[in-house]
Amino acid sequence: MLNKQSPKSSLSILCLVILLGLISAFSVSGFATSIGLIPLCVWGAVFIFIWVLLTPNKNIQLLPRGIGWLLTIVAIIMLIGVVFNYKRIAQLANYITLYGIVLWTLCFYRVDWLSIDLKNIGYVSLLMGLFFSFSFLPDRWLGGWNSNSAIVTVPLALFGAVILWMRGGRWLKILVLFSVFFLFEILWELQNRSAQLAIIIFFFLLFFDKPVVNRRWFRLFYISVILLNVLIPLFVDVIGQSDWTSFIFDTSAQISDKAVGFNGREEVWEVEKIYIATSPILGHNGLRHFYPHNFSMDVLCQWGWLGWCFFMVCIISILEKAFLEDSPYNLYLCVFVVLILMNTFENSLLSNEVFTIFPFLFLSVPLCLNRYRLKKQ
Numbered sequence: 001m002l003n004k005q006s007p008k009s010s011l012s013i014l015c016l017v018i019l020l021g022l023i024s025a026f027s028v029s030g031f032a033t034s035i036g037l038i039p040l041c042v043w044g045a046v047f048i049f050i051w052v053l054l055t056p057n058k059n060i061q062l063l064p065r066g067i068g069w070l071l072t073i074v075a076i077i078m079l080i081g082v083v084f085n086y087k088r089i090a091q092l093a094n095y096i097t098l099y100g101i102v103l104w105t106l107c108f109y110r111v112d113w114l115s116i117d118l119k120n121i122g123y124v125s126l127l128m129g130l131f132f133s134f135s136f137l138p139d140r141w142l143g144g145w146n147s148n149s150a151i152v153t154v155p156l157a158l159f160g161a162v163i164l165w166m167r168g169g170r171w172l173k174i175l176v177l178f179s180v181f182f183l184f185e186i187l188w189e190l191q192n193r194s195a196q197l198a199i200i201i202f203f204f205l206l207f208f209d210k211p212v213v214n215r216r217w218f219r220l221f222y223i224s225v226i227l228l229n230v231l232i233p234l235f236v237d238v239i240g241q242s243d244w245t246s247f248i249f250d251t252s253a254q255i256s257d258k259a260v261g262f263n264g265r266e267e268v269w270e271v272e273k274i275y276i277a278t279s280p281i282l283g284h285n286g287l288r289h290f291y292p293h294n295f296s297m298d299v300l301c302q303w304g305w306l307g308w309c310f311f312m313v314c315i316i317s318i319l320e321k322a323f324l325e326d327s328p329y330n331l332y333l334c335v336f337v338v339l340i341l342m343n344t345f346e347n348s349l350l351s352n353e354v355f356t357i358f359p360f361l362f363l364s365v366p367l368c369l370n371r372y373r374l375k376k377q
Helices: 007-027 030-034 037-054 065-084 089-099 101-109 118-135 154-166 170-190 193-207 215-234 236-240 243-255 265-278 295-322 330-342 358-376
Strands: none
Touching: 007 030, 007 037, 007 118, 007 154, 007 358, 030 037, 037 089, 037 101, 065 089, 065 295, 089 295, 101 295, 101 358, 118 154, 118 170, 154 170, 154 193, 154 330, 154 358, 170 193, 193 330, 215 236, 215 265, 215 295, 215 330, 236 265, 265 295, 295 330, 295 358, 330 358
16 A cells, blocks of 8 residues: 555646646747746756755665765766856756756655555646647647657656556556557657657557566666667667668658658768767767757767766666566656667757756656565565
């Protein structure tokens, strides 16, 4: 049994999910600029971080102590670089969303996920994700702002789908499968192949649960995805000529309207590698020269290899800390890995000159629920 359910807690968490969902939906669009949404989120995050640091949670330590201190020094060095080379608010947004990974995870971990019935949260999140992903399509209600907004809101739909799937029940699972199919249709219209692949893998995880319940399979899954995310753009010439890549491209071209290959991404990545080479260790203080269509390339240009390693060490530490053998809640963690995969050919994850922190819920919720499950065992 979970803690006694509190209507007040349920309403507060519902409002939190809606707020994070709205920020994700509109931060990419022109609406965010017109109302000054990004500066508001940035300075609001500063006060939240101060609160988290001044009220430490003694029950959880996400990073080993030595690594934690080392990464803190790296984060301070990067912040000094931003301050002395400040040009626009997007630098701070990139810094807070990427280097704030531990603080955001701890912040959302403090939410009393045990005291509520998550089903209503699941309905709201799923409907919001589907609504905004559909509405941001070209020629739709919100389609004139930015088609990438349809990708940024995919995590909302997946968060709700995970909650409802784990609630069990035949009709709920049918609803989830129908919703996943509808989301795939939305992405088909957008012709975003990486997002479509992410949805296919999510669907696969619902029925093949080895990466969900077995730590070895889980490690193989997230390590493979992380390596793909960084190696594909760095070695695109070699990878693009392999037989298996040619097969995937040919198959994809036959069922979509996009050209064979990386659809021009390889040219963007080659230019981005030139910028990365000018400052490979520390990057360019959070500045993005252009949109590189890849999460790792974005981070490498902005923060260098030091920043990329910082994030990956944090991610691996949190994934390992949150994972519990044979726990169904690990599905949240697997979906976070799926989001990394989705952003192999986009960057709607973090450090993308907007303010997307919704994905951190996929880390905090299982961290909380699995720790409770471990105590019960």
